[in-house]
Structures are given as C-alpha cells and as structure tokens.
Amino acid sequence: MASKDLIIRVLCDNHGCLDFEQLLELAQSNFGFEVADLRSVLFDDGIIAIREGKEKLTSGYLIRPDSLVVAKTSLRLCQMKAGQCNQCDGLHLCRYIIGGSCTFGDKCKNPHSLTSHHNSRLLRRKGLHDLTEKQLLQLLMQNDPFLLPEVCPHYNKGDGQFGSCKFAATCKKLHVCLHFLQGDCKFGSSCKRKHTFDQQALKLFQGFSEENIQNLYKIYRNKFIIAGQQEKPAAFSQLLLSERSFLVDFVTEKCSRIHWHLPYRWQVLDQDGVTWKDLVNMEEVEKAFCDPSCETSCKDQPKPPCVDFKNMTFGGSQVRRLSTASSVSKPPHFILTTEWLWYWKENDGTWVEYGQVTKQKRTDSGNSLITSQTLENMYMADRETEISFQAGKQKYVLHFKDAAGTQQMYQQNVQYQTKRDVRRRPRFVSPQDVGEKLKR
Incomplete structure (x- = not known):
C-alpha cells in the first residue's frame, strides 16, 4: 500500500486530523516511516490540508510539530435524486x-451501499477503495460541504442574542461562534457567541x-482548515504565493514555503x-484575464x-x-x-474602471466617488454584502452575488x-x- 494511503488511513482513524508530531510518531511506530517518507504526502495538496502551528520548527521536521494535518479528498x-443520475463523479x-x-431504513429511496x-468504480479511481467504511465516512464528513449544517453568518455579526439574524430561534442554520469552530476565537469564555452545541443546535444534527x-x-x-486553504496561508497545503515566496536569494532549504517567480500561477x-x-502559456492567460x-x-x-474564465475550465x-x-489586506x-x-x-x-471615468466617457455611473480600492476593501470584509452608492442623480446597488448565489456581480439602478x-x-x-x- 502506498505511503499516502497509509497516512490517510491513520488520519481517518483519528477523527480525520493529527498534529504533525503525533502523525510522525504513529507513522514511525506502525509503518516504520521516517520524516523523509512523509515529504511527498505533505506536498500533495489533493489529499492533505495543513494549518501551520506556532511552535518552533524542530530540526529535521518538515513543518512545525503542532501543525494540524487534515485528510482531504475531492470526492x-x-x-441528484435517486434514479435520475446515470453516470457522474459523485457517490x-x-x-x-x-x-x-437513516430513519427510513429499507424504505429509503437513496442507496445505502x-x-x-x-x-x-469511483472509489477505486479516487484511490480510496482500501479504506474501511468508517474511515471513508469520516473523510466524506469533513470534506463534503453538503453534509453539515451551515454556520449562520448573520448570527456571527451585530449585537444581541442572535446577532443580526432575523430568524432568531427559528433559523435553520447553526448559531455557534464561527471563530470557535475555526479554532481562532480570541475572546474565549468571554465571547458573546456560543461555544457549545446547545439543544437548538443539536436539532440540526438529527x-x-x-x-x-x-x-x-x-x-x-x-x-x-480544508476550505480555508484557498484563502489563508498554510504550509504545504497549497502552493503558497506570499511575499516570502519571491525572496529566493535569502531563503534556505528549510523554508516552509513553495516558491514561484510570479504573483500568480495558473x-x-x-x-x-x-x-x-x-x-x-501562463503569462498569456494572465494577460487575457x-x-x-x-x-x-x-x-x-x-x-x-x-x-473559460466564467466557469474556470480548460478543455x-x-x-x-x-x-x-x-x-488592500497588506501594508504598503x-x-x-x-x-x-x-x-x-x-x-x-x-x-470602465470605477473612479477612473474620462470626460468623454462620463455618465451618471461614472460620477460616483466609489473606486476600485473602496470596493476591494468592502469585498474583502464581506463577500456576501451589497453596496449602495449614488452617482449624479441616480442611486445604485452593487451586488457581489446574484440572486442564485453565484459570483456573477452586477450593479442595478434603484429607480x-x-x-x-x-x-x-x-x-x-x-x-x-x-x-x-525586487531590484528596488
């Protein structure tokens, strides 16, 4: 069995996640693995996500000992409803x-096997056919976003018992502190948001x-951790493109970043x-984008x-x-x-770029003082919100998402x-x- 398959099994047997020190200890005791044997596994962002720890990097280690290593899959x-799908890439x-x-038992319309x-066929193609049922279910539970109740974003904003959630106690989403679940709440026991799954929350987990x-x-x-690696730095979980990634003349082979010579990578x-x-043809793709x-x-x-930039596909x-x-998220x-x-x-x-309209192109929309930097700041703060602004005599609302919840942005004239x-x-x-x- 390949080393990556063994590591995934170890992680899934331990609730899908271990810190690196624990993982290394189990891999050594059970399979005789050394640090070098884990290198290719940790580099594979298709099966591993990592939240970098804070402890000092130990000599000979690949990452900090307290870094969390999480099992990941695209499965x-x-x-689709039972019987409506002939062939797909989903279980x-x-x-x-x-x-x-399942409370329906044998009467359930969906497969149980x-x-x-x-x-x-699908499990074999994904390289997951050697996992036990319990290991596979653990892997699916933490990877498929459809399987867990969504955390209410409005509960985590505003003041009051229910934050800014208009549905209050009848809300169908989870009323728990988002940062508590992410493991980065700074307020601890003094936090205004719930750090426990109370009876109201448990109703969502029937x-x-x-x-x-x-x-x-x-x-x-x-x-x-798995979802956040698209937005937050984490060693080896993704090809990270940070400021440190470009200072190639000053890093050593112990650097925990994977280097790339451009601020983008297709x-x-x-x-x-x-x-x-x-x-x-990465540069040509970027220029067109x-x-x-x-x-x-x-x-x-x-x-x-x-x-295809709309669907983000290639052939x-x-x-x-x-x-x-x-x-806008970093100092100058x-x-x-x-x-x-x-x-x-x-x-x-x-x-036409916001705030950069020429005299020849001046329209009501162009008279607005709103700029790219203003919009970017608002977008980074809350990608679910709507921006109201006025241009000349006209009022507009800029929607970061359309009514279907996709990222098809548009502005609409209120009148x-x-x-x-x-x-x-x-x-x-x-x-x-x-x-x-870099020369400068």
Whole structure:
C-alpha cells in the first residue's frame, strides 16, 4: 500500500486530523516511516490540508510539530435524486448514512451501499477503495460541504442574542461562534457567541451518531482548515504565493514555503482528479484575464483550447488561479501583493474602471466617488454584502452575488431596475515588472 494511503488511513482513524508530531510518531511506530517518507504526502495538496502551528520548527521536521494535518479528498455525494443520475463523479449514497443512521431504513429511496458497481468504480479511481467504511465516512464528513449544517453568518455579526439574524430561534442554520469552530476565537469564555452545541443546535444534527455528535467541533475545524486553504496561508497545503515566496536569494532549504517567480500561477487539474499541473502559456492567460472584456484566454491565441474564465475550465478540466494576497489586506511595504481592479460595463460594451471615468466617457455611473480600492476593501470584509452608492442623480446597488448565489456581480439602478455587469480583475504584472520591483 502506498505511503499516502497509509497516512490517510491513520488520519481517518483519528477523527480525520493529527498534529504533525503525533502523525510522525504513529507513522514511525506502525509503518516504520521516517520524516523523509512523509515529504511527498505533505506536498500533495489533493489529499492533505495543513494549518501551520506556532511552535518552533524542530530540526529535521518538515513543518512545525503542532501543525494540524487534515485528510482531504475531492470526492462528493451526487446531489441528484435517486434514479435520475446515470453516470457522474459523485457517490450514490444516502447522506444520512454518513451522519450515523437513516430513519427510513429499507424504505429509503437513496442507496445505502458503498459496494455498488458505480461506487466501487469511483472509489477505486479516487484511490480510496482500501479504506474501511468508517474511515471513508469520516473523510466524506469533513470534506463534503453538503453534509453539515451551515454556520449562520448573520448570527456571527451585530449585537444581541442572535446577532443580526432575523430568524432568531427559528433559523435553520447553526448559531455557534464561527471563530470557535475555526479554532481562532480570541475572546474565549468571554465571547458573546456560543461555544457549545446547545439543544437548538443539536436539532440540526438529527440522525447523527453519538460519536459524531461528540466530535462535531473537530469535524467543523477540519472542514474549515480544508476550505480555508484557498484563502489563508498554510504550509504545504497549497502552493503558497506570499511575499516570502519571491525572496529566493535569502531563503534556505528549510523554508516552509513553495516558491514561484510570479504573483500568480495558473494550473489545470489532471485527469486523476488530484494533481494540479501548470499551464504552459501562463503569462498569456494572465494577460487575457486582466482584461475585463475577455471571457476566455483565446483573445490573442491562434486557436483553442482556452481557459473559460466564467466557469474556470480548460478543455473540460477544472482550472485554478493561485495568487498573492489582495493589496488592500497588506501594508504598503508588501510590494508583491495583487492589485484588484473593479469595472462596470457601458452601454456600448466597453468596460470602465470605477473612479477612473474620462470626460468623454462620463455618465451618471461614472460620477460616483466609489473606486476600485473602496470596493476591494468592502469585498474583502464581506463577500456576501451589497453596496449602495449614488452617482449624479441616480442611486445604485452593487451586488457581489446574484440572486442564485453565484459570483456573477452586477450593479442595478434603484429607480429603473436596469442592470450592468461588474467584473473584478487583477492589474497585469509581467515577469519583468516583478524583477524591477525586487531590484528596488
């Protein structure tokens, strides 16, 4: 059995997560693994997520001893109704079986077996066929966002017993401190938000086994570590592009960052569903992406396949863009952050940056004092909110998400209800620009 399969089994046998020191100890005692044997596993962001610890890096270790190592998978449950899906990449399995038990029993319309032809084939393709049922269910529980009740974002804002949640005690989402579940609440016992799963919260977990109820905090913590690696730095869990990543002349082989020479990195998901590979024409893709009028990367390319920026796909495969932090989230001396620009679409189809309208292009929308930096600050603070502003005599509302909850941004005229598309794109930075900044 491959080392990564053994490590995933160890993690799943320990509620899906161990700190690195515990993982190393178990791997050494059970399988004779040494630190070097774990290197390739920890580098694989398809199966491992890591929250970097705070203890001093021990000589010979790959990461800090108290860093949390979490088992990860791209496997999800199929969301279609039973019998409606012929073939997909999701497990055909009742969601309540994963939580603990299904009250419908034999009368349930959804499959209860992992050994069906579809599920067996899928598990083998994902490299999960050697896991026990309990190990697999643990892995799914902390990875599939559909399986756990959502934490109420409004409860975690505002004052009062229920925060700013309008549904109060009837809310169908979880009223628990988000930072407590993430493991980073600074207020501890003095926090105004709940740090326990009370009777109201437990109603949302009907059908969960007693063991899963007892481990809800760990399950949510693991879930947020996995989800958070798209936004927060964590050693080896993703190809991190931070300021330290560019100072290649001053780092040593013990540096816990993976280096890259640009403040962005375009990658496509391999057919194995785990490995991310660099796009060969990365600079051309980035240049097209920085142009708000481009919906694909094929603007200056002779022929497809090209990257679809709306769906983030390349020839049918998933694409991702790794990036340094937004410039508004760091002090000015951080020179290699990403500057995001905000645009709205004119009637003639041209894209105009907020706050940068020329006299020839001056319209009611352009007279607003709102700028890209203002919008970026608001967006980083709350991606669920709406921004009201006035331009000339007209009032507008900018929506970061559309009614369907997707990231299709638009601004709407309050009086006439007309809509204009809005796009957030980075300012283009070439390899030459990076070199000049580092020289300075």
